[in-house]
Amino acid sequence: MSVQTHIPATAMASRPAAAGTHGTKMVARDVKVFYGAKQALKGINLDIQENRVMALIGPSGCGKSTFLRCLNRMNDTIENCRVEGLIALDGEDVYGKNIDAVQLRARVGMVFQKPNPFPKSIYDNIAYGPRIHGIASHRDEMDEIVQTSLKRAGLWNEVKDRLREPGTGLSGGQQQRLCIARAIAVSPEVILMDEPCSALDPIATAHIEELIDELRENYTIVIVTHNMQQAARVSQKTAFFHLGDMVECDDTEEIFTNPRDERTQGYITGRYG
Amino acid sequence: MSIAVTKSRYQSEEFSARLRRRYAAERRFRIAGMLAVGIASLMLVVLLGSIASKGYSAFWQAQIRLEVTLDKQQVEERNYTAILRQALYAQVPAATDRATRRSLNDLLSSGAPYELEAMVNANPSIVGTTQTVWVRADDEIDQFMKGFIRRDVPESERRLNDVKIAAIDALVAKGSIQSSFNTTLFSAGDSREPEQAGIWGAIVGSALTLVVTMLLSVPIGVAAAVYLEEFAPKNRWTDLIEVNINNLAAVPSIIFGLLGLAVFLGFFGMPRSAPLVGGLVMALMTLPVIIIASRVALKAVPPSIREAALGVGASPLQTVTHHVLPLALPGILTGTIIGMARALGETAPLLMIGMVAFIVDIPGGLTDSATALPVQIYMWADSPERAFTERTSAAILILLAFLILMNGLAVFLRKKFERRW
Numbered sequence A: 001m002s003v004q005t006h007i008p009a010t011a012m013a014s015r016p017a018a019a020g021t022h023g024t025k026m027v028a029r030d031v032k033v034f035y036g037a038k039q040a041l042k043g044i045n046l047d048i049q050e051n052r053v054m055a056l057i058g059p060s061g062c063g064k065s066t067f068l069r070c071l072n073r074m075n076d077t078i079e080n081c082r083v084e085g086l087i088a089l090d091g092e093d094v095y096g097k098n099i100d101a102v103q104l105r106a107r108v109g110m111v112f113q114k115p116n117p118f119p120k121s122i123y124d125n126i127a128y129g130p131r132i133h134g135i136a137s138h139r140d141e142m143d144e145i146v147q148t149s150l151k152r153a154g155l156w157n158e159v160k161d162r163l164r165e166p167g168t169g170l171s172g173g174q175q176q177r178l179c180i181a182r183a184i185a186v187s188p189e190v191i192l193m194d195e196p197c198s199a200l201d202p203i204a205t206a207h208i209e210e211l212i213d214e215l216r217e218n219y220t221i222v223i224v225t226h227n228m229q230q231a232a233r234v235s236q237k238t239a240f241f242h243l244g245d246m247v248e249c250d251d252t253e254e255i256f257t258n259p260r261d262e263r264t265q266g267y268i269t270g271r272y273g
Numbered sequence B: 001m002s003i004a005v006t007k008s009r010y011q012s013e014e015f016s017a018r019l020r021r022r023y024a025a026e027r028r029f030r031i032a033g034m035l036a037v038g039i040a041s042l043m044l045v046v047l048l049g050s051i052a053s054k055g056y057s058a059f060w061q062a063q064i065r066l067e068v069t070l071d072k073q074q075v076e077e078r079n080y081t082a083i084l085r086q087a088l089y090a091q092v093p094a095a096t097d098r099a100t101r102r103s104l105n106d107l108l109s110s111g112a113p114y115e116l117e118a119m120v121n122a123n124p125s126i127v128g129t130t131q132t133v134w135v136r137a138d139d140e141i142d143q144f145m146k147g148f149i150r151r152d153v154p155e156s157e158r159r160l161n162d163v164k165i166a167a168i169d170a171l172v173a174k175g176s177i178q179s180s181f182n183t184t185l186f187s188a189g190d191s192r193e194p195e196q197a198g199i200w201g202a203i204v205g206s207a208l209t210l211v212v213t214m215l216l217s218v219p220i221g222v223a224a225a226v227y228l229e230e231f232a233p234k235n236r237w238t239d240l241i242e243v244n245i246n247n248l249a250a251v252p253s254i255i256f257g258l259l260g261l262a263v264f265l266g267f268f269g270m271p272r273s274a275p276l277v278g279g280l281v282m283a284l285m286t287l288p289v290i291i292i293a294s295r296v297a298l299k300a301v302p303p304s305i306r307e308a309a310l311g312v313g314a315s316p317l318q319t320v321t322h323h324v325l326p327l328a329l330p331g332i333l334t335g336t337i338i339g340m341a342r343a344l345g346e347t348a349p350l351l352m353i354g355m356v357a358f359i360v361d362i363p364g365g366l367t368d369s370a371t372a373l374p375v376q377i378y379m380w381a382d383s384p385e386r387a388f389t390e391r392t393s394a395a396i397l398i399l400l401a402f403l404i405l406m407n408g409l410a411v412f413l414r415k416k417f418e419r420r421w
Helices: A009-013 A064-071 A101-107 A122-133 A139-152 A172-185 A202-215 A228-234 A252-257 A262-268 B002-009 B013-059 B072-076 B080-091 B098-105 B112-122 B139-145 B162-174 B200-231 B236-249 B253-267 B275-299 B303-311 B316-344 B348-352 B373-381 B386-417
Strands: A024-035 A038-049 A053-057 A081-089 A108-111 A190-194 A220-224 A237-242 A245-251 B060-069 B130-136 B177-181
Touching: A024 A064, A024 A220, A038 A064, A038 A220, A038 A237, A053 A064, A053 A228, A064 A081, A064 A190, A064 A220, A064 A237, A101 A108, A108 A172, A108 B303, A122 A139, A122 A172, A122 B316, A139 A172, A172 A190, A172 A202, A172 B303, A202 A220, A202 A228, A228 A252, A237 A252, A237 A262, A245 A252, A245 A262, A252 A262, B013 B060, B013 B386, B060 B080, B060 B139, B072 B080, B080 B098, B080 B112, B080 B162, B098 B162, B112 B130, B139 B162, B139 B177, B139 B386, B162 B177, B200 B236, B200 B275, B200 B316, B200 B373, B236 B275, B253 B275, B253 B348, B275 B316, B275 B348, B303 B316, B316 B386, B348 B373, B373 B386
Parallel strands: A038 A245, A053 A220, A053 A237, A108 A190, A190 A220
Antiparallel strands: A024 A038, A024 A081, A237 A245, B060 B130, B060 B177
8 A cells, every 4th residue: 555645746636727617636656456466456547527527438347447456545444455656636635644434434435336235214314424424413304315316316205204114125226326315415525437327227327317417516526337328328438448457548429439559449349248 | 850859769668677776765855854853752752751740749748737726845955846846736637646656756757846936036026926827848758649559569568567657648728738839849958858948049050150250251162263263363473272172162061161170169269069160060061162153154254244344445454344244143042052061061060169068058240159950950859858759850850941041042043133135
């Protein structure tokens, strides 16, 4: 794990005005991840821009989920996992001394592949995060947070009459939106999504995709997906991962219409993956 | 062409013969399974049936009705034996000579005078009056009434002589002997006299022991399991600890008894026969069971719940206490109760630390001398009196009732707290 806390000036200046009004929210420089002796990521450099959706695509086992989980240090929980290089959030090394993993995960929320609501009521699912972080001091305030989170996740109208019922009783798509609402409730700055639609049917998927597009206004989103149409639909930037390398990262339109690397071209045209 | 070939292969004679063999194998397996279940159930029925048929009679006890005249002087001299004997001779007028009367003295329990004294002490106003009382009969009279001592064997081989039998017949004819529910069995401590012996002392001893066991082994066991499962790094040391815990669970209980004898009694000088020491030894014995059960329960909580909690910024401890532990609770409870049930039925380690002593008093605290239910069964099984044989079976029934109660509680709690996701 890197002990580097000072960030080279070039890291932040790597994408100046080219990104338009979108500042750089997170940067990764030469990120290497090892699971024991096996190297999963071989030096990733990537900039994630504020209020945009970045899609990570690539064949299975290419390291895109591993990279995503580095961004909020979820890899800390994995035995034998070692992270090298620099990952910064707003110019601060997330593996540095100044940032605590718990605090980081409040700022960088996560939605998982399989909907994983707590086996508690819908209300408690949303209220849990704000409660442990002491965000709401009154009941009314908490009710307000729960309501706005559910509204933003597009779930309010479906569940407003049964907030006390268990979150696990919802359908798969609703559960995933509940998980998104739960992530939103702690007001993170970045939301990481690890194949959020892979367990959902097409209608639920469409719902979530619309939602991602709306959330972009307030949050920075990084999404891992196997579905290239989805990447094309929801993201502004796409990064293609292959065998632990980040092969290419560009505007989504560029990647899909005019890939520079032939591996990218091979993947998006369906020759492997 | 090729389609036709494959179709006919599954319709061939050979294939249907194979199919029949497969079904036959399945039928044989089912029959074997049903046989196994049947044999197991039969054994259980035989076991329970034999215990119940031997033990049920211990729940009744013969009592003799006496018209006692509470003479003031005799009461002051505390000569209750004489009061009872006079009342008994009055019941059997045929007995006039000394030898017969001496025989009659044995009809009453040796505890009867104390019973009468307790009655007088509770209500002194009855002194000087004549009262009708039912006092316990001696265990041999009780056994005779229950038919365990037969009158058709020759007198020389019989536990009761003809004089006593004649007296009993006289009492029965008057309706002065009755069989009533044996409350002594549930309220008294141990005794040399079967009709005065009860298992309450052993139940209290067992309860005190289990309280100590639970207070020690549950918090330590659950904490150890949570640490090993959720926090400890997986390395050579934790592997070693895991192997050792699994080994400890398989160590014979008598070894734990010897350890308790050497450490708690020998080194720390704790009192002998005390529930405190029994509880400590049982805690050592139950710990690995609870740790293993708790670890299995924690492992069964899906990792997605941990990720969900960590993902919204819960600390590792919050993740465990708010989510993982509550979800693992049913499994932990089940493991704990089963461990406790095992401790309740355990005898060997208690023998080592002196809880096998003959103790008449009901233990009042953790350091009082006490015995435990299974040890009481062991001691009664060793007693020669016929009446202790039925009490042994009765005590087994009571122990089984407690075990069924505890295991039932485990099932109930698991069902109640079980959550699905």
